[in-house]
Amino acid sequence: FKGNPKDMPGKSIYFPKNIHDVLEKRYLLKDETGRVVEDPEGMFWRVARAVSMAETFYESDPLEVEREFYHLMSSMEFLPNSPTLMNAGTPMNQLSACFVLPVGDSVTEIFNALKYMALIHKSGGGVGFSFSKLRPCGDVVGSTAGIASGPLSFMRIFDVATDVIKQGGRRRGANMAVLSVHHPDILEFICAKNVPVEGEGSNPLENFNLSVAVDNEFMDKLAFDEDKHDNNLTGNLTKEGSPGSDKSKKKLNGSYYILNPRTNKIVGHLNAKEVFDLIVENAWRTGDPGILFMDEINRMNPTPASGKIEATNPCGEQPLLPYESCNLGSINLAGMVKNGTVNWNKLENTVKTAVHFLDNVLDVTNFPTSLIKTETLKNRKIGLGVMGFAEMLIMLNVPYDSDEAVETAVEVMKFIQDHSKKASEELGRSRGSFPNFKDSLWCKKGFKAMRNATTTTIAPTGTISIIANVTSGIEPLFAVSFIRNVMNGTELLEVNSLFEKTALERGFYTEEIMDAVACKGSIQDVDGIPEDVKRLFVTAHDIKPEWHVKMQAAFQRYVDNAVSKTVNLPHHTTKADVRRIFLMAYKLKCKGITVYRYGSKTEQVWYLKEFK
Ligand code: UDP
Numbered sequence: 001f002k003g004n005p006k007d008m009p010g011k012s013i014y015f016p017k018n019i020h021d022v023l024e025k026r027y028l029l030k031d032e033t034g035r036v037v038e039d040p041e042g043m044f045w046r047v048a049r050a051v052s053m054a055e056t057f058y059e060s061d062p063l064e065v066e067r068e069f070y071h072l073m074s075s076m077e078f079l080p081n082s083p084t085l086m087n088a089g090t091p092m093n094q095l096s097a098c099f100v101l102p103v104g105d106s107v108t109e110i111f112n113a114l115k116y117m118a119l120i121h122k123s124g125g126g127v128g129f130s131f132s133k134l135r136p137c138g139d140v141v142g143s144t145a146g147i148a149s150g151p152l153s154f155m156r157i158f159d160v161a162t163d164v165i166k167q168g169g170r171r172r173g174a175n176m177a178v179l180s181v182h183h184p185d186i187l188e189f190i191c192a193k194n195v196p197v198e199g200e201g202s203n204p205l206e207n208f209n210l211s212v213a214v215d216n217e218f219m220d221k222l223a224f225d226e227d228k229h230d231n232n233l234t235g236n237l238t239k240e241g242s243p244g245s246d247k248s249k250k251k252l253n254g255s256y257y258i259l260n261p262r263t264n265k266i267v268g269h270l271n272a273k274e275v276f277d278l279i280v281e282n283a284w285r286t287g288d289p290g291i292l293f294m295d296e297i298n299r300m301n302p303t304p305a306s307g308k309i310e311a312t313n314p315c316g317e318q319p320l321l322p323y324e325s326c327n328l329g330s331i332n333l334a335g336m337v338k339n340g341t342v343n344w345n346k347l348e349n350t351v352k353t354a355v356h357f358l359d360n361v362l363d364v365t366n367f368p369t370s371l372i373k374t375e376t377l378k379n380r381k382i383g384l385g386v387m388g389f390a391e392m393l394i395m396l397n398v399p400y401d402s403d404e405a406v407e408t409a410v411e412v413m414k415f416i417q418d419h420s421k422k423a424s425e426e427l428g429r430s431r432g433s434f435p436n437f438k439d440s441l442w443c444k445k446g447f448k449a450m451r452n453a454t455t456t457t458i459a460p461t462g463t464i465s466i467i468a469n470v471t472s473g474i475e476p477l478f479a480v481s482f483i484r485n486v487m488n489g490t491e492l493l494e495v496n497s498l499f500e501k502t503a504l505e506r507g508f509y510t511e512e513i514m515d516a517v518a519c520k521g522s523i524q525d526v527d528g529i530p531e532d533v534k535r536l537f538v539t540a541h542d543i544k545p546e547w548h549v550k551m552q553a554a555f556q557r558y559v560d561n562a563v564s565k566t567v568n569l570p571h572h573t574t575k576a577d578v579r580r581i582f583l584m585a586y587k588l589k590c591k592g593i594t595v596y597r598y599g600s601k602t603e604q605v606w607y608l609k610e611f612k
Contacts (some may be wrong), residue, residue: 383457388470479521
């Protein structure tokens, strides 16, 4: 097709009203009076056109590519991350979701990071920071002979600034704060969400996810105490950072060092088990902190010559070097099944076009600052992932909590990984490799060219999965029916369409049964539903927590970056369960782990009808 894509014959895209509302509120362009001035097709054409413009740099035909990209998105087989859908082809034109900014130990560096954060939030991106280089609270300030206020105090400034920017009302600012387990303020950090701060209301640091950066040394020290573990907190950690008043308990072998980052000197020791238990306790109470396994992240760092990775983006799926950014996109796996089997041909073609799309994004995006542009283009990281894995499994007749599901995860992700590498290698040959290629793991592994230092990431797909009408990322069904709290005050009642279809086909669709399902979310205790259907439509709370971790680890095996996975736990989950999950994630070589216990946050995105 040559000519103006607007004139191209094509079927109009139908969205149910609730999804259309999301598009109108967040994605479709509006004029100065707030009137919506494009329809969903117009949005996909706008994005396709803007992203295909990169072709002009490589002397290929943008019109053909534009049409290919339009089809890729409008068929819902692939969607790029929200900033691309929102901003492509607009004066803003900032298309990436993930950024990491360094925070240096000086007022100038801290407030530079704050300024860059504001610019990134304004454009719809999320930012991760490592605060580990900041001198601790109570340390000296040389130039003023004053006392340092520490990482936590500065995080509060970043938090308030995030509230103020609010990303033009379309996307809330999201941040990740990482602190090394060796930092002197680590105990305060671990408890930061659990200790209301004066004047801040009951939800401190609400624009931050927190992650403790642990290393293998810490985990080894923890193993030393494992056999004596009784699943109870000893309760003798004090806020000042002393691991306990009873010195006899402080066994040297279970203790690890605490380092002042300003002087690089060891200033004390903490007991690994007690610190770990405090992490578990707080994660159980509030969902924060999560853990990042930094040695595993750096073991897989594709460009070690460029330095160590210290932080990830807000939801943890994208480890990045300072000032790097990454654009994500996800394949809708529900669209990759035909007659009960995976349509490998279609998946292969989708991967190829998606990699091409994401690589183009790097050429056309308007980076928030020149430093971010320089650092990002050295490695050209992209993050292709998936959504609708739960639906794929149901269509393949495989229950999520089964070995067969884990094997399917490995098979599908390995396929995507292999073909994304092939696509990136081809682009590398025609367009040139990423500038750091010669020093990268890919070159060492024998690749002759590679366009992108990473190609795969499993994003949470929080909003794009709503547009595609599938379960987010690699999560199991959250509930067979549930109310989704989309944006301030907007609520959607959703019944899983595959379940509805099955109920009709198998003849158990009655108002009584559908009402009972809508109340409970889970179908396990609803009478009148066949056992095999109950087995297939398991929800996040029906399955044992271990399956969440096994699934995360299965995907991680064939993902360059990391895997966003919320280990959704029922309210009655114990601290011992959380502890077990964290240790299992480490053993299975996950790059990080987060848990979320139902009802442990005052405002959550999903909830079941009966809890309302
Ligand atoms: N993100 C953000 N604000 C939000 C949601 C997400 O800044 O309200 C960023 C964050 O870095 C997150 C990434 O976008 O890790 C991807 O999130 P998700 O896949 O949920 O975004 P979607 O593209 O579905 O909107």
